[in-house]
């Protein structure tokens with residue numbers, strides 16, 4: 699049987715210190731991506747909202763059209779120049795109707811736009827005295843699961859930050875589409891980050907026995923939103939292969955063929971699923987006490 703990851707893949711996660719200065723962010727991204735590529739990375743991931751502040755007030759101001767906007771053009775040229783797969787974190791997008799989205803764009807080594815994911819689950823939370831954030835004040839949620847091929851390696855799934863709390867997207871990518879990894883540009887914060895960031899990354903890895911990449915901005919306590927940091931790569935056994943600290947840095951990991959199949963052979967939860975019992979988890983009428 700063909701392996702879901704067909705050959706070794708070196709990945710790099712850029713934990714960028716994003717600022718309110720878009721031009722500066724783009725130039726820092728370029729430096730980091732050039733460096734990661736010169737260190738042998740074949741796929742580079744940027745964080746959520748890497749070219750703008752992560753704030754509801756900033757989204758309309760920084761939003762761009764896709765594909766005609768500056769950042770799409772920039773990412774495409776950078777992927778082509780470095781001949782790598784570039785997972786372009788996310789940017790605020792404005793569509794033709796004026797609706798705003800939190801959108802991730804991915805590019806092939808020739809600079810072709812190969813995937814576009816609009817954050818499906820908007821980050822609306824309120825933890826009294828700690829953090830209140832409501833993306834839905836200005837953003838609209840996306841309405842699709844994103845999985846795409848990155849030849850010759852295989853398929854990857856992609857979702858954004860809060861999407862990681864909803865295991866269905868990763869499960870569909872792994873189970874229905876045969877993805878070898880799920881990639882989440884994200885920006886958890888200093889309240890929910892320590893609680894759940896690593897737990898969720900490792901949970902999605904162990905749920906699906908595949909690789910999980912989570913890429914955060916660096917922490918900046920002078921900005922309005924305190925990103926958590928700690929970008930990481932976990933393997934199909936939920937071992938953490940690489941983990942950043944809080945500051946700007948690039949982390950690297952090698953994804954290796956065979957590890958997924960080995961994990962799935964040892965603990966065969968994939969084959970043991972009982973969809974005859976939980977045919978449709980959204981259908982609560984199927985549950986019973988006795």
Ligand SMILES: NC(=O)CCC(=O)C(=O)O
Pocket residue numbers: 746821858859860861863884885886887890891894
């Ligand atoms: N940018 C986000 O979606 C933040 C998600 C987050 O912090 C969480 O706890 O979930």
